Amino acid sequence: MPSDFHPNAEDLAASNAAFVRDFDGSGLQAAPTRRLAVVACMDARLDTLRILGLRAGEAHVIRNAGGVITDDVIRSLCLSQLLLGTREVVLVHHTGCGLQQLDEDRFMARLAAETGVRPPWPLEAFADPHDDIVESIRRLRATPFLPHKDHISGFVYDVADGKLHGVEPPTA
Amino acid sequence: MPSDFHPNAEDLAASNAAFVRDFDGSGLQAAPTRRLAVVACMDARLDTLRILGLRAGEAHVIRNAGGVITDDVIRSLCLSQLLLGTREVVLVHHTGCGLQQLDEDRFMARLAAETGVRPPWPLEAFADPHDDIVESIRRLRATPFLPHKDHISGFVYDVADGKLHGVEPPTA
Numbered sequence: 609m610p611s612d613f614h615p616n617a618e619d620l621a622a623s624n625a626a627f628v629r630d631f632d633g634s635g636l637q638a639a640p641t642r643r644l645a646v647v648a649c650m651d652a653r654l655d656t657l658r659i660l661g662l663r664a665g666e667a668h669v670i671r672n673a674g675g676v677i678t679d680d681v682i683r684s685l686c687l688s689q690l691l692l693g694t695r696e697v698v699l700v701h702h703t704g705c706g707l708q709q710l711d712e713d714r715f716m717a718r719l720a721a722e723t724g725v726r727p728p729w730p731l732e733a734f735a736d737p738h739d740d741i742v743e744s745i746r747r748l749r750a751t752p753f754l755p756h757k758d759h760i761s762g763f764v765y766d767v768a769d770g771k772l773h774g775v776e777p778p779t780a
Numbered sequence: 781m782p783s784d785f786h787p788n789a790e791d792l793a794a795s796n797a798a799f800v801r802d803f804d805g806s807g808l809q810a811a812p813t814r815r816l817a818v819v820a821c822m823d824a825r826l827d828t829l830r831i832l833g834l835r836a837g838e839a840h841v842i843r844n845a846g847g848v849i850t851d852d853v854i855r856s857l858c859l860s861q862l863l864l865g866t867r868e869v870v871l872v873h874h875t876g877c878g879l880q881q882l883d884e885d886r887f888m889a890r891l892a893a894e895t896g897v898r899p900p901w902p903l904e905a906f907a908d909p910h911d912d913i914v915e916s917i918r919r920l921r922a923t924p925f926l927p928h929k930d931h932i933s934g935f936v937y938d939v940a941d942g943k944l945h946g947v948e949p950p951t952a
Contacts, residue, residue: 652836707859769806
């Protein structure tokens with residue numbers, strides 16, 4: 609570990625005190641008011657709510673490396689739709705994603721060498737964020753565990769200027 | 781689908797235009813400046829960055845139903861640490877979580893009846909958010925795929941007043 613690393617947890621707890629003083633969310637409910645679930649990449653540059661003009665209480669936000677559709681995202685969306693009434697999925701990938709430049713085979717070999725075990729999951733690397741949005745929409749359409757699939761759309765967020773670019777969904 | 785549902789995607793794209801006008805993130809890098817990854821629940825009431833006093837560029841944010849540690853979260857954290865240099869994990873669960881009141885067996889039976897297939901994943905329901913933070917920390921300590929485990933902490937966010945409550949990590 610580099611000597612210049614300082615853990616953040618205490619700072620975050622201290623920052624939360626200011627958030628509590630200005631807190632105005634006591635009337636919010638668990639069911640998202642816009643009946644929307646957003647699936648986005650974990651990338652540090654994405655302030656998901658601000659990018660989309662959303663406020664607390666309006667949407668579920670699911671995030672992982674890449675914003676890709678995995679079983680865990682299907683689990684989360686299934687609960688979002690069946691338990692908390694969402695009807696729409698919006699996907700957000702972005703330019704300059706770490707998964708975009710990744711050599712999956714080399715990274716897997718490195719992991720296996722360092723840990724002695726090959727991970728039981730794929731890394732979900734991809735070549736192009738637009739194409740991977742299309743693949744993600746196909747996966748959502750293919751799963752039997754989501755009852756609401758009429759409103760699925762995808763955007764690629766440009767980290768250079770903050771702009772969302774809509775992705776044409778696959779026709780079939 | 782209820783007749784009062786209006787899809788959001790076009791509104792979100794329109795809202796993004798205002799975000800782009802005020803955009804000041806063009807200098808941000810992919811590597812989180814605080815070397816931090818946050819794992820939080822997808823709950824609509826959690827504006828993850830604001831709750832913790834974080835800004836865009838500072839931390840990876842991984843979110844799913846419950847904020848629980850699944851293989852997909854391990855995949856994301858593995859990439860976060862090995863590819864983008866994070867050294868710390870902060871977990872955020874919250875009061876009033878949908879997974880907290882859920883009867884997993886009944887919900888699974890409903891899904892199997894409606895879809896004809898039993899999901900290959902557990903729902904990850906839990907009884908108490910503090911206890912589930914402890915379980916999540918145990919899972920992080922147990923995985924071979926994360927090199928950095930010295931700084932793992934957990935909070936329960938109170939949706940009634942916005943306050944974070946620190947959870948004592950398990951001693952072993």
